[in-house]
Amino acid sequence: MEDNLPVNVREYQELAKKALPKMHYDYINGGAEDEYTLRENIAAYGRILLRPRVLIDVSKIDMSTSLLGYNMPSPIIVAPTGAHKLANPEGEVATARAAAACNTIMMLSFSSSCRIEEVASSCDAIRFYQLYVYKRRDVSATLDDCSTSVKP
Ligand SMILES: Cc1cc2nc3c(=O)[nH]c(=O)nc-3n(C[C@H](O)[C@H](O)[C@H](O)COP(=O)(O)O)c2cc1C
Known part of the structure; x- marks a missing residue:
């Protein structure tokens, strides 16, 4: 394995900061308004402690x-x-391919x-679509039709 691969989210964050234009990095790295929820999310994950299973057979694990x-x-x-092309020219098509490779x-x-059609035809990942319900229900209905009509 390469020595210089990032090992945690913080290291990915540092690589992204170097690789992306500031505006794109700030959009991806930032949260809404005063970023209260962003900080709370990080704190919430920090409160979950994983107990290392030392000297236990972990050759077969099932998550x-x-x-x-x-x-x-x-x-x-x-x-x-949103807007994955800010980070990668292939955008969500690349993300979906990665999801498919991880069977997620x-x-x-x-x-x-x-x-939607482009992402759907680019990989066989299980795909969900996040649909906003607009005041203009015809816009939501069109997106709903579009997302459910693409091949499973
Ligand atoms: C750059 C960025 C863009 C996002 N775009 C959307 C979006 O388009 N629709 C949506 O429902 N949530 C969006 N979210 C929220 C995420 O889906 C998720 O709820 C949020 O990052 C918290 O999840 P986490 O605690 O697992 O990080 C976005 C989050 C980020 C950081």
Whole structure:
């Protein structure tokens, strides 16, 4: 394995900061308003302590679970996040391919920088779509039709 691979979120964060234009990095790294929820989310994860299973056979571990009837190898999915092309020219198509490689669920954001059909046809990940219900219900209905009509 390469020595210089990032080992945690903080190290990925540092790499992203170097690689991305400031505006794109700030959008991805920032939270809404005063970022109270962002800080609370990080603190919440910090309160979850993992007990190391020292001297226990971990050669066969099973973290599999299911979500809405879909089986997956671990309880980790791609949350809906907008504008992936800010970070990668292939955008959500690349993210969906990564989700498929991990056998996990790709949840496409309403603010996707790729078309629903484009993402759907690019990989066989299990795909969810995040739909906002607008005052103009015809807009929501069109997106709903579009997301459910693409091939499973
Ligand atoms: C850059 C960015 C873009 C996001 N875009 C969306 C979005 O388009 N739709 C949405 O429902 N949530 C969006 N979110 C919220 C995430 O889906 C998720 O709820 C949030 O990051 C908290 O999840 P976490 O605690 O697992 O990090 C976005 C979050 C980030 C950081």
